[in-house]
Amino acid sequence: MKLTLRVWRQKNADADGAMSTYEVDDISADMSFLEMLDTLNEELILKGEDPVAFDHDCREGICGACSLVINGDAHGPERTTTCQLHMRSFQDGDTIDVEPWRASAFPVVKDLVVDRSAFDRIIQAGGYISAPTGAAPEAHATAVPKPDADFAFEHAECIGCGACVAACPNGAAMLFTSAKINHLNVLPQGAPERETRVLDMVAQMDEEGFGGCTLAGECATACPKGIPLVSITGMNKEWLRAARKSGRR
Amino acid sequence: MTRTVWDSSVGKKAVMAVSGLIMLMYLVVHMFGNLKIFFGSGDFNHYAHWLRTLGEPFLHYEWALWIIRVVLVVAVVAHATAAYQLSRRDIRARPSKYVHKKPRSSYATRTMRWGGIILGLFIVWHILDLTTGTAHPGGFQPGHPYQNVIDTFSTWYGDVIYIVAMLALGLHIRHGFWSAAQTLGAGSRTRDRALKTIADVLALVLTVGFISVPVGVMTGLVS
Numbered sequence: 025m026k027l028t029l030r031v032w033r034q035k036n037a038d039a040d041g042a043m044s045t046y047e048v049d050d051i052s053a054d055m056s057f058l059e060m061l062d063t064l065n066e067e068l069i070l071k072g073e074d075p076v077a078f079d080h081d082c083r084e085g086i087c088g089a090c091s092l093v094i095n096g097d098a099h100g101p102e103r104t105t106t107c108q109l110h111m112r113s114f115q116d117g118d119t120i121d122v123e124p125w126r127a128s129a130f131p132v133v134k135d136l137v138v139d140r141s142a143f144d145r146i147i148q149a150g151g152y153i154s155a156p157t158g159a160a161p162e163a164h165a166t167a168v169p170k171p172d173a174d175f176a177f178e179h180a181e182c183i184g185c186g187a188c189v190a191a192c193p194n195g196a197a198m199l200f201t202s203a204k205i206n207h208l209n210v211l212p213q214g215a216p217e218r219e220t221r222v223l224d225m226v227a228q229m230d231e232e233g234f235g236g237c238t239l240a241g242e243c244a245t246a247c248p249k250g251i252p253l254v255s256i257t258g259m260n261k262e263w264l265r266a267a268r269k270s271g272r273r
Numbered sequence: 274m275t276r277t278v279w280d281s282s283v284g285k286k287a288v289m290a291v292s293g294l295i296m297l298m299y300l301v302v303h304m305f306g307n308l309k310i311f312f313g314s315g316d317f318n319h320y321a322h323w324l325r326t327l328g329e330p331f332l333h334y335e336w337a338l339w340i341i342r343v344v345l346v347v348a349v350v351a352h353a354t355a356a357y358q359l360s361r362r363d364i365r366a367r368p369s370k371y372v373h374k375k376p377r378s379s380y381a382t383r384t385m386r387w388g389g390i391i392l393g394l395f396i397v398w399h400i401l402d403l404t405t406g407t408a409h410p411g412g413f414q415p416g417h418p419y420q421n422v423i424d425t426f427s428t429w430y431g432d433v434i435y436i437v438a439m440l441a442l443g444l445h446i447r448h449g450f451w452s453a454a455q456t457l458g459a460g461s462r463t464r465d466r467a468l469k470t471i472a473d474v475l476a477l478v479l480t481v482g483f484i485s486v487p488v489g490v491m492t493g494l495v496s
Contacts, residue, residue, distance in 0.1 A: 032372075043372055096375035121373035128368050193377060195366035226283050235366030236282035236359045238385065239452040240378035254455075254462055261458025263283045271274030 025051040025111060028119040029064065031076055034132050037139075041132065043121070053112040057100060058083060058090060060111055061122075077135040083107040085248065088183030091190070092136055093123040098187035098246040105185065105248045125186050127195035129232045140186050142232040143200060147184075149228035150221035151204045153213045172210045179207035181249040188243035188251070194235030199243035201229045202259035203251045209262055219266035226263055282362060283456075289355045290453035292348040297446065297475070299345060304482040310495055311485075314419035321418045353393060360386055381448040388441040395438035402431070426490035435487050443480035447472050 026049045034041030048064050055063070058080050065075035081089035085108040094100035100109045114120065122136065130138040155161075168176075182203035189197050205222050208214030214221065237256055244253035278284030309320045327337035377383070398408060402425055406413025410431065411424045425431040450472035454460045460468060489495040 030372075093371060093373070096371055096373040123371055123373065126367060126369050126371055128366050193367065194363035196363070223277070226281055230280075230282050233366055235363035236286060237456075238363070238382065239448070239455055240382050242377055252462070254460055254465065257455040257458055257460040260283055260287070260456055263281070264287060264458055267274060267277050267281075267284060270277065 025053060025114070025116045027051055027060070027114065027117070029122060030119065031064075031122045031136070032124055032132075033076070033135055034124075036134055037131055041135075043123075051111055053110065055111045056083065057092070057094065057106050057109040057111065077133075077137045079137050080107060086183060088185035091125050091138065091185060091187070093121075093125065093190055095121050098125070098190040099185075099248050103248060103250070105183075108248075125190035127186075127189045127192075127234065129195065129197070129234045130186060130189060138186075140184075142234070143184050143186065143197070145232060146197065146201055146225055146228045147204065150217060150223075150225040151208065152217075153208060153211075154216055155213065166212050168211060176207050176210050179203040179251060179255060182207070182247075182251055183249060185248065187246045187248060189234065191242040191246035192235065193240055193242060194238055196237050196243070197229050197232070197234040198237040198256045198259065199247060199251055199253070201225050202255040205262055206255055206258045218262070219269050222259065222262045222266045223270065226259070282359060285355045285359055286456045288351055289359070290456040292352040292355075293449050293453050295344065295348045296352065297450065299341070300442075300479055301475075304479050307486050308482060310419065310422060311489060317419045317422075318417060322416070349393075349396065353389070356386070356389055379448070381444040384441070384444055385448055388445045391438060391441045392445060395434065395441075398434060399438075422486065423490055423495065426487040432487045432491060436484055439480050439483045442483070443476040446479060447476040450475055 026047070029046045029048060030043045031046060032041055033044045046064055046068075048060065048067070051060050051063065058078070061076060061078060068075045079089045079091055081087045083090075085105045088105075090099075090106040092099065092106045094106070094109070099106050101113050102109050124130075124132050124136045125138045125140075127138075129142045130140055133139050179202075182200060184200060186197075186200070188199035189195055192198075205225055208221060209218050239253070239256075241253050244251065244255075278287065306320060306324075310317045324338055325335045332340075401408035403409070403418070403421055406415065406421070409421060409424065410428045413424075414420055426435070451460075451468050454464075454468045486495070
């Protein structure tokens, strides 16, 4: 396959960026999108140019490190992570636009790499449970109803990649935050911090400068792990419940 | 708790949802009241007068109407202020656009902000036209709403403003009602289709119901 790439190049956080055009040849349809970028970077290095910086780690679709908005879609045309997107999803001769996540809470570090530490601070605000350390407790000690366990697991699938923020027209982190809150709030292990968790994590989300939800639904469409839009509804419900309870105290 | 709600993007959206639902309930009643125009001037003017004597003798003359007006003004102001502040936050959160643009989300979703501004301006004109009579074409006659309505819809601009605003209203309700349910945590996977259907039905019934009045005047059904 022969492709034309238009890639966002930006020297550092303070520099102005622009789209640069590159031609790549001999791309196999079995390559992942990141391997295609590796091919481009090898050529750039041979030519003595600066390779394109992009985030990646496990390349197995489970770590959430890779990003990229490809032809306007977070993680590209397939519902998966960029590392699991294969070049067979494209046609020979295609022109592909590659851009970083766009949100003021995710500033560009270099080229296609953005700083997603705002997500870490949201997690620090309440994405944990209080448990005594030591040996793992007996699994049957705390009974969890099967539907609750399934619900928690569905939300625990979130890998924190930030595609929801990238796809959202408001740069909102509602889907990410709601996945974390729903995951822990439904479980007995998460019960002690049920109210403070949702209030603190939403407050941190606002503090980081993410936008709000207008129910456009772009986040759930982009999510490689299929976190549903109704997850946000669940967070809203938890938040209103916690706000009512905190008012009584 | 008031502070918690207003300072949070989630809480502020809840204020928008509740105020929107209050206005929506009012609009349903308003639309059905409007349809009385098809039963002639006697019925319509009598209904308009009854609105003023509503709640008597417990309430004084026009008090019920003023209570409704105060509630509606509070709802409109809360809705618009929250919308303005949340929109500012949303625009700040996504300062640079993607080079590769894609048409995103539905038409109703994308037009919520502009639609809201159109509706706000419409409310001002509507009150100046048919409540105070300040912007009314021809002599405004207090106590004769039937004739006043016919006067307004006998002008081309009266028809255009009204119909455009009602189409905007339909789109606004279509996305707004369903969104309000999600914001208040009432949505769920099993209820989603029902909520979307109710939103569509409400939008359609209100738009058709309201637009039937100028259409009635234009076709001579109401004269």
